[in-house]
Structure formats: structure tokens, C-alpha cells
Amino acid sequence: MFVSLNWLRNYVDIENITPEELAEKITKTGIEVEGIEYIADQSSNVVVGFVNECEKHPNADKLNLCQVDVGDEVLQIICGAPNIAQGQKVAVAKPGAVLPGNFKIKKAKLRGVESNGMICSLQELGIEEKYVPKDVAEGIFVFPEESEVGVNALQLLNLDDAILELGLTPNRSDALSMLGVAYEVSAILDVPIRLPEEGVETGTEKASDYVSIKVEDPDLNPYYGAFVVKDIQIGPSPLWIRNYLMAAGIRPINNVVDITNYVLLEYGQPLHAFDFDQFGSKEIVVRRAHDGEKMITLDDEERTLKSDHLVITNGQQPTALAGVMGGANSEVSDQTTTVLLEAAYFAPSAVRTSSKDHGLRSESSTRFEKGVDPNRVKRAGLRAAQLLTKYANGTLLSGIVEFDQLDKSEVEVNIQTNKINNRLGTEISKETIADILRKLNFNYDQDGDDFTIHVPTRRQDITIFEDMIEEVARIYGYDNLPYTLPQGASQAGGLTNQQQLKRNVKNYFESAGLMEAITYSLTTKQRANLLISPEIKSKAEVPVALAMPMSEEHSTLRLSILPEMLDSLAYNIARKQPNLGYYEVGTVFVSEQKIVTEQPEEKLRATGAVTGEWISHPWQQEKRVVDFFLVKGIVEGLFRKLNLSVEYKQVKIDGMHPGRTAQIYLQERPIGFLGQVHPKLQKDYDLKDTYVFDIDLDYIFELHDIEPSFLKIPRYPSISRDIALVVKEEVYAGAIQSTIEEAGGSLVKEVQVFDVYQGEHLAKGTKSIAFNILYLDPEKTLKDEEVEKSYQAILSAVQDVHQAELRG
Amino acid sequence: MKERLKELQLEALERVEKASTLSDLQDIRVAYLGKKGPITEVLRGMGKLSQEERPIIGELANKVREGIANELDVKKAKLEAKELDKKLEQETIDITLPGRPVQVGGPHLLTSIVQEIEDLFIGMGFEIREGPEVETDYYNFEALNLPKGHPARDMQDSFYITEDLLLRTHTSPVQARTMGEYKGSQPVKMICPGKVYRRDTDDATHSHQFTQVEGLYVDKDVRMSDLKGVLNSFAKQLFGEDREIRLRPSFFPFTEPSVEMDISCKVCNGKGCSVCKRTGWIEILGGGMVHPRVLELAGYDPKVYNGFAFGMGPERIAMLKYGVDDIRHFYANDVRFLKQYHKAE
Numbered sequence A: 001m002f003v004s005l006n007w008l009r010n011y012v013d014i015e016n017i018t019p020e021e022l023a024e025k026i027t028k029t030g031i032e033v034e035g036i037e038y039i040a041d042q043s044s045n046v047v048v049g050f051v052n053e054c055e056k057h058p059n060a061d062k063l064n065l066c067q068v069d070v071g072d073e074v075l076q077i078i079c080g081a082p083n084i085a086q087g088q089k090v091a092v093a094k095p096g097a098v099l100p101g102n103f104k105i106k107k108a109k110l111r112g113v114e115s116n117g118m119i120c121s122l123q124e125l126g127i128e129e130k131y132v133p134k135d136v137a138e139g140i141f142v143f144p145e146e147s148e149v150g151v152n153a154l155q156l157l158n159l160d161d162a163i164l165e166l167g168l169t170p171n172r173s174d175a176l177s178m179l180g181v182a183y184e185v186s187a188i189l190d191v192p193i194r195l196p197e198e199g200v201e202t203g204t205e206k207a208s209d210y211v212s213i214k215v216e217d218p219d220l221n222p223y224y225g226a227f228v229v230k231d232i233q234i235g236p237s238p239l240w241i242r243n244y245l246m247a248a249g250i251r252p253i254n255n256v257v258d259i260t261n262y263v264l265l266e267y268g269q270p271l272h273a274f275d276f277d278q279f280g281s282k283e284i285v286v287r288r289a290h291d292g293e294k295m296i297t298l299d300d301e302e303r304t305l306k307s308d309h310l311v312i313t314n315g316q317q318p319t320a321l322a323g324v325m326g327g328a329n330s331e332v333s334d335q336t337t338t339v340l341l342e343a344a345y346f347a348p349s350a351v352r353t354s355s356k357d358h359g360l361r362s363e364s365s366t367r368f369e370k371g372v373d374p375n376r377v378k379r380a381g382l383r384a385a386q387l388l389t390k391y392a393n394g395t396l397l398s399g400i401v402e403f404d405q406l407d408k409s410e411v412e413v414n415i416q417t418n419k420i421n422n423r424l425g426t427e428i429s430k431e432t433i434a435d436i437l438r439k440l441n442f443n444y445d446q447d448g449d450d451f452t453i454h455v456p457t458r459r460q461d462i463t464i465f466e467d468m469i470e471e472v473a474r475i476y477g478y479d480n481l482p483y484t485l486p487q488g489a490s491q492a493g494g495l496t497n498q499q500q501l502k503r504n505v506k507n508y509f510e511s512a513g514l515m516e517a518i519t520y521s522l523t524t525k526q527r528a529n530l531l532i533s534p535e536i537k538s539k540a541e542v543p544v545a546l547a548m549p550m551s552e553e554h555s556t557l558r559l560s561i562l563p564e565m566l567d568s569l570a571y572n573i574a575r576k577q578p579n580l581g582y583y584e585v586g587t588v589f590v591s592e593q594k595i596v597t598e599q600p601e602e603k604l605r606a607t608g609a610v611t612g613e614w615i616s617h618p619w620q621q622e623k624r625v626v627d628f629f630l631v632k633g634i635v636e637g638l639f640r641k642l643n644l645s646v647e648y649k650q651v652k653i654d655g656m657h658p659g660r661t662a663q664i665y666l667q668e669r670p671i672g673f674l675g676q677v678h679p680k681l682q683k684d685y686d687l688k689d690t691y692v693f694d695i696d697l698d699y700i701f702e703l704h705d706i707e708p709s710f711l712k713i714p715r716y717p718s719i720s721r722d723i724a725l726v727v728k729e730e731v732y733a734g735a736i737q738s739t740i741e742e743a744g745g746s747l748v749k750e751v752q753v754f755d756v757y758q759g760e761h762l763a764k765g766t767k768s769i770a771f772n773i774l775y776l777d778p779e780k781t782l783k784d785e786e787v788e789k790s791y792q793a794i795l796s797a798v799q800d801v802h803q804a805e806l807r808g
Numbered sequence B: 001m002k003e004r005l006k007e008l009q010l011e012a013l014e015r016v017e018k019a020s021t022l023s024d025l026q027d028i029r030v031a032y033l034g035k036k037g038p039i040t041e042v043l044r045g046m047g048k049l050s051q052e053e054r055p056i057i058g059e060l061a062n063k064v065r066e067g068i069a070n071e072l073d074v075k076k077a078k079l080e081a082k083e084l085d086k087k088l089e090q091e092t093i094d095i096t097l098p099g100r101p102v103q104v105g106g107p108h109l110l111t112s113i114v115q116e117i118e119d120l121f122i123g124m125g126f127e128i129r130e131g132p133e134v135e136t137d138y139y140n141f142e143a144l145n146l147p148k149g150h151p152a153r154d155m156q157d158s159f160y161i162t163e164d165l166l167l168r169t170h171t172s173p174v175q176a177r178t179m180g181e182y183k184g185s186q187p188v189k190m191i192c193p194g195k196v197y198r199r200d201t202d203d204a205t206h207s208h209q210f211t212q213v214e215g216l217y218v219d220k221d222v223r224m225s226d227l228k229g230v231l232n233s234f235a236k237q238l239f240g241e242d243r244e245i246r247l248r249p250s251f252f253p254f255t256e257p258s259v260e261m262d263i264s265c266k267v268c269n270g271k272g273c274s275v276c277k278r279t280g281w282i283e284i285l286g287g288g289m290v291h292p293r294v295l296e297l298a299g300y301d302p303k304v305y306n307g308f309a310f311g312m313g314p315e316r317i318a319m320l321k322y323g324v325d326d327i328r329h330f331y332a333n334d335v336r337f338l339k340q341y342h343k344a345e
């Protein structure tokens, strides 16, 4: 809502406060002023001039040479506007004038002829193109004949105005009107409010002889008032109305339309003017539309209606989509002489449905949707009728034709002084509360500390005790509330074990050299099916999709963080950042239903991806490109840190390299995978070799005990033995290691691969793997025979299971 | 013989003095103390001496020998130290060359901000609660006093999956769930950080996915001044003691009265600039006293319990605190952006 302060001055006294101070006060009291606009505060020296003469420029077809009387002198000015003519009163920027954009007017020569100033269009004076009346949009502005020559044109056009832009919260629809804002300012500044005159003389003819009303669905339309105004002369509305409309962001059209818009802004009550002669009957019937019924609205669009839409009809056809837009068939035109003026209350839900279904949001529909003031509907009609008689030469017929089942009663709310203070933490006296109610212009009954408030119907947002607390608090001033701390029993806040563990996991990845990424949960349908960990894939038939996505790009919930993470890698590589290591801890959305009806399970995953060089130390010619064992090392480190032991098994996963992917098992349960992205997919993303991991954190958190338990530091020395084995090349080191651990018995503390060899010293198709075996007995000093026994057991086991031979 | 010994001693000490390398010293040692050396020779000649003279000369010879050996040792230590110095001098490297890089990771800026907020509220006795990102219509809207047909829950503003399921538009459902869990019988003091989703086209100031941290305190006799006190203490810790705060009335369906909190603009110090739209203030969070309907729906008797709630956007806070100028930076994962903030916290 744009509020012209010059307009506001008509209702409240704001002479002793600057626009900035007023804005600050309004903001602090509850309606945010989002901006203050001065249309022409930088402009000066623009006056009304009379075009004495206007003839063609001797050297240019499209220019006119004008002699313009500006009061104290006559200026020769060259003007290119197509609508310039002798006898007009126009806005003249004299030499030395400044126009918006710090545009300075100087004497100049145009095609050899002197020009001493500029005749201005409204745009040149700072009014936005879209608010400029269409008839002067292509040329200069022409003042009404009665305008005085030589006066300040900026003032006459209300361009010395300051306009407050209000950001209204949905509850404060009362401030969608100048009167509503005036009540607010009246309360804030404690100044009286002056309401507009609504009195109007009527003619002798009776409106009821012209029109009757039938409302079929009073729930949707509890009030309909019809005013008939005859002898209308269509023309421009007075300059002040046009000025106020432009300031409020509405383009002036003609006096009838402008007056309905003016009253809409003044009272917050939308009105509609029909051309009575085009209405098509003497009967107004308000009803639900028939399914499939068609009408053409003012914007020349054909609308197909449903029974949810409320329409005004002439008994046969719709003439307006109630509260949203009029019909083209009964539109006011230059030929209109009798106006049928509608002032009605349409139910918010009805207007919302129509406006939404037809994509039509207007000044009118937004107000109806929020609920207009029931006590202002008829008064707004009268105010418009009064202005039509005054500024469109109309005659109001006597008697308003009405249908009225509207509840206009006031809500009562009880408040008690001590309850208010208990809730606010204040010590406000009952006198102060009474004073606040007076400022707000609320009627109330007082009984000691208790108040019964009769909430005015303009404040539809106030219905309960808490609403009144806010009213009292905001006028009292939020600034004046004390600072206190809660009195309730204090509890120790803190992280749960899982939350702490999540932080620990993230810290680990960061210390391992990975950067945290945060990617979108919504991805494309195609990506949502990529790189899914087997234990997730076996549960989720299809990814969960949005019913109405805004774009395919964000249409489907992820089953893996990886597809979007790879996209982040590609984004960086395209920006010449080729060496990357990311992790993300986030949820994926798993539904076991083919057609989703229940909340999907949200699984917490730890996911990572690395590509490019991991270590690069150019002057020492050191370079390490990422590989499988780098990510495996990071993953192993995580489990070491969590004190969990896992196993790795070869696996094939869509989108992953078939020979370089391992599935991770924790206590025989699959909990994720790691490996290289399939070269084909790498190419799709424009990535070099990229290695990834994806791990189920929920299960890890379930098993992991955050409290470290104390393990005795061994007091006896350990014994270390090496064993080098030759096996077929397809035998996995991990399998041999398991065999060693199993066969070696309880004294085997740790088994580690320390060498892998394949090449000329070995038979083709074989490789050698060397293990270091660490023996330890925590209870006593180990004996050589014990170690030897275990070693022999290991040897025979690996020979049996893996056909391994000792390397000679 | 005495004279001969003394002569030898002087001669040897002089040579030790002059020696400049370890091998010189070795030569001297062999020459004087060796088996064929002059002292040994002297001792061999002792047979000719009288019984009385023998021990005297013997003792003297040993003293001379020890004296020379001592001097040799001292000198050797000196020369060795010198040689080491020389060797180390030769080992000098260019310490200005770059070191071998260690991969250093770090948290995302949003995580840092959220953790900072979490820790501040933990310090004030709040617990942290989390909840599902795919929510039911009931918890996302109805339980929060947003009944069906309420304009704020327009289909256009949310990502629906079914008529009843949607991506949560705020983290408030976690509050409703927590109150439900506590069954209206105990105080609630919690914050809930998390991802939320709205039907917005991504641009510099909008993101279809963003982060929220909301807080809730429900107890007997909670006052609006408590909300003011808690938020004040929070904001000063997060933004600095020198920032001023103010509360303004606002509107949210789940609170009444409702507030918005502004902090004084850091850029212009409250004088007004383009960052604060010339107001001198920047809005950082919204909140209010929990609406009685919300308490009631969660099983808390609004006649006995009341409370306050608040919510804020870590993206916005990060943008204010660090001057980030485009919300899309938070989700593009540009390393150059992420790395800037690894040192921030």
C-alpha cells in the first residue's frame, strides 16, 4: 500500500512531523514502512505556462516552435510532443530548472532556433510510465483550463509529496485504506481523525424503479447495495483525484472509474460501476456461476466459470465476476450516461477462489479476500455517489436498492489489567490502558481493572484476549517492555549423543582434508535414480517425486547425495578449480511405497567425493592424484575413529566402476559403498577420475557408544612376524587377512599388508602379498613356541583356503 | 729423564695447540702416546734408574701422558664442534620455499552459523530437536494455527508430494511434534535447526531450499519481556555487544502478540544506508508469544501454560555478518566461496 502523505493530511494532522519520523513511528508500532519515496524532491523551477502561439519549426517537421506565457515572461520553447497545441496550459521547466535524474534545463539552440526551457510530460516530471493516463502517455501533460499561469507545477501535480510504502502483514488489511492508515496514525500521534463527508443530495426519481436485487446465496454475498446515478458526463476527473491515484500507483482513466478507485483507496471498499444502459435488464441477480458458463471480462478475456465462482448477472448473463472484475458487456465508456454503482460485501473465500482460478489479482480482490469492514460498505457507496454528483455531473436517484443480511456487530473482548501485565512482564496502570484504548478509538466499558472492549469492525484481526494484548503492547511501545530472563526452573541444555556424534563425524572429515558441501535435496528424476547405495536401493522402489514441481531440475527427492555433489564438482572444474574433496552429511528420502501416501523414511548419510590432485608440491615434483585407496583411507579412518570394524566386499552399482567399487559391511549389515565413479558417468558430468563414498550414519550412530571405555595399556612386549605369500592374482588381500586373523588365534593383535608385488620375478597370473602379524598377550610375556604354533596354523590355513605358497 | 719428560710435554702441548684437524690430533696422539712414542721409550729406559727414582719418574711419566691425553681430548671436542658447525652450514636450505601442502578441510559457512546459534542457546538451557523434512499437512500447518483455506498455506507456496504430504516450509512442525511428545505436562525449551523448502524461483535473494533455526519455550508464566531478554542476549552475543536491537510488532499465525527483531545496521551504524534501505535497522528474526490455539492443539492448556517462539534464517544472518551478496552461493559449493569462511569461525 502506497500512502501519499498529502492525501493523508486530509484526515489527520501530520504537520509537525517529518516523513522519516512518521515512518519510524508507524514501523515501530506495527506496520512496516518499507520505503519513503519523494517523487520530485530534486526537481525545481517548473511552472504552469500558457501556450500563446504554436507553429511548425522552420527547419524540422516534427518540432513546434511555441511562445509560452509563464506569468512573469514569455519564453520561446521548442517542443516535439505530438499533442502540443495553442491554448493549452502546460508544465514548463524554465532555464535553470532541475528535473528528476538531476537533469538540468539550459537555454539551447535546436536546428538553429533558440529554445528557452522545456515543456514536460508527466514521465519527465518523475511519474512512472505505467501510472500516466493513456491520453497523455505519448506527449506532454495538459492542465485543466482553470489552472493559474505561473504557479508551481510540481505542487499542482502533487509532486512535492512524500509517499510511504507500507509492507502490510496479512492481519492488517484495515490499513489497505487511507482511513485505516489515518486511524493508525491518529492512535500513534494521539491526534484526532477527520472523516470524509458522505452526505449527498438525491434526485426525485426512485432507484427502485430502475433496478431490483436478488441474491441467491446470502452466505457468499450478505450485502449488495445498488446506487443509480443519472446524467453522468464522462470526462477526466479533477486533477487532485488523478494526482492521488498516480501517487497510489493507479492509472487515471475517467471520472467514473477514477472515483470508484479513489473510494476503494479511501475506504478500502471496492466498488464497481456498470453502464446501466448496457446492463441488459432491470434485475440484478447474484448467484453461483453454472459449470461451464462463459463470460468476457473487462480485459477482453473469455472466462470459463465453475459453480465455485460468484457472478453478478442481469438475470441471464454474467455482467461481473463478483469482487474480481467486471464484464466487458456492461463496461463504463465515453457514451455512458447512467451508472449503476455496486457496493457489496462478498465472502473472502468466494473471491479468493475466483481470483485464484482465473489468475486475476486486483486491488479489489485483495481487499475482499481479506474481508472488508461491514460497516463501511454502504458508506463507501454513498461517498462515491457524492463524488459522482460533484465531479461527473451526476444525479443520485433516491433510495438505495439493497439486499442486507450482513452481520455488522462488534466483537467483544475482555481484558484485565493484571493479566496483561503478567503476560507482558510490565506494570501498566489501568489508566494507561484506558488511554491506549482511547487513542485507538476503541469503545470500551471499564469496571475497575477490567475492560470490555467493543472492537470496531474495521479491525477484523482482533478477536481474542491475546490480540488485545498486542494492541496494548504496541501502543504502549515494544521498546518500553523490560528485558527479563525466564523464571522457570532452569535445565541444562546440550547436545544429544547423536548430535555430538554428528558433529564429531563432520570434524573428522574436515581434519581428513574434506570440505563440507551443502547440496539441494531436490534433484532431477534421472539423477535421483543414480548412484544409490544397495541397502537403500533394495528398500526404495522409486524416488519420491513432487506433485507439482516448478521445474524438472528440482522435481524429485534424492536417494543419494552423490548426483548433486558430482554436479558441484563439475561446477568448480568449469571454473578452473580441478582439485576437490567434498563431504556432506544429509538426509535421503526412502519410501517403500510405489505410490507414496506416508512420510518417507529419512536416512542420514555421510557422503563424499574427491577428484583431481590430492597432493601437489610442484618444486619437489611431488604429485598425488586421487585414487581408490585415498577414499578408502578416509573411510577407514572414520571407522577407526568410531572404534567400529567393517568389512569391504566387491560390488556392482549403477553409475560406479564395476571393478573399483566396494560395499561396506558393519556387523554383516550393508551400510554403504565406496569406489570410483563409472568413467561413462564421469564423462557425462565432465569429470576426471572421481572417487566417492556413501555411508549410512543412522546405523553407525545406533551401534556407536560415545563414551570411550578405558583399555589397559599393554605391559608385555609384542612379537612381530612377517609372512610373504604368493597367490593367484584374483585372490583378495582382505580375504587372506581374514583367514590369517581367524587361524592365528587370540594372540594375533593386528594384521597389516606391507607389500604387494606382481611382475617379472613371479609366475604370470600370480602376485605376492606380504603381511605383518603382531602378536600380543596382555596377561604375560609371549613365548616363542606360542607364536610359532600360531604362525604354522596360519600358514596351513592360507595354503588350504587360498592355495597360497610361501614366497621363497 | 725428568727434563726429557717435561720437554716432551711442552713439545706435545705446543703441537696440540697448533693442530687444526682431527687427523693432526690423531698423529700427535700416535706420536707421543703410541707404543713407539717417546714417553714409552722413556719408560723403557727406567730400568737403568735407581730403586728410589723409579716410582718418581714413573709417576711423572703418567702425569705427562695424562696431561697430553687431556689436552688432546679438549682440543678434539673443540675441533669436532667446529667441524659440525661447518657441516651444518653446508646443509643450509632455502626456508622460503613452500612447504609440502596438507589437505585442510572445513565446515560450510551455514553449518558454522547454525552451530554458533545452537551453542548460544544451549548455553541458555535450550535443547536441540530435529524432525522430518517431509511433513504432514497437519504438523506443517494445522497444528500451527494455519487451518485449511488459510491464505498463507497456498498450494502455490509449498512443494506438495500428496495432498497430505509436503516438504516442510518451516521448522515449526518440530515444535508441534516436541510439544506433542511432552504431552502438555512439562516445560519445553528447544531450538530446531534444519532445511526447509518453499516454491520460490532461485535468484539472488530467494532459494527454494534454505535453512531455519526456530526456538520454543513453553512454561508456566512466560512473559513477553522474557522473549525480549532472551533474544537480546542472543543477538548481542551473535552480532556484537555494540549492536542495538529493537522489537517491532508483526504478524505470524502461530504467535500473538508477534514481533520482528531488528539490529542496528553495522554498515552505517544506524545512520541509514543502502544495505538497511535507509532505515538504520536490519531485520533478523521473527517471533512472539505462542498463540493459545497452537498450545491447545499440542495438548497444553493455555490457561496454565504459555510461551514464546522465534525463528531466523542462517542464510540471512550469514549474508549480514559476512556480506554474502547472493543466496545461491550457499548451494553452489564453489570452493573459492567455501574456503573463505573456513577461517571465519
Ligand SMILES: [Zn+2]
Residues within 6 Å of the ligand: B265, B266, B267, B268, B269, B270, B271, B272, B273, B274, B275, B276, B277, B278, B280, B281
Ligand atoms: Zn545501514
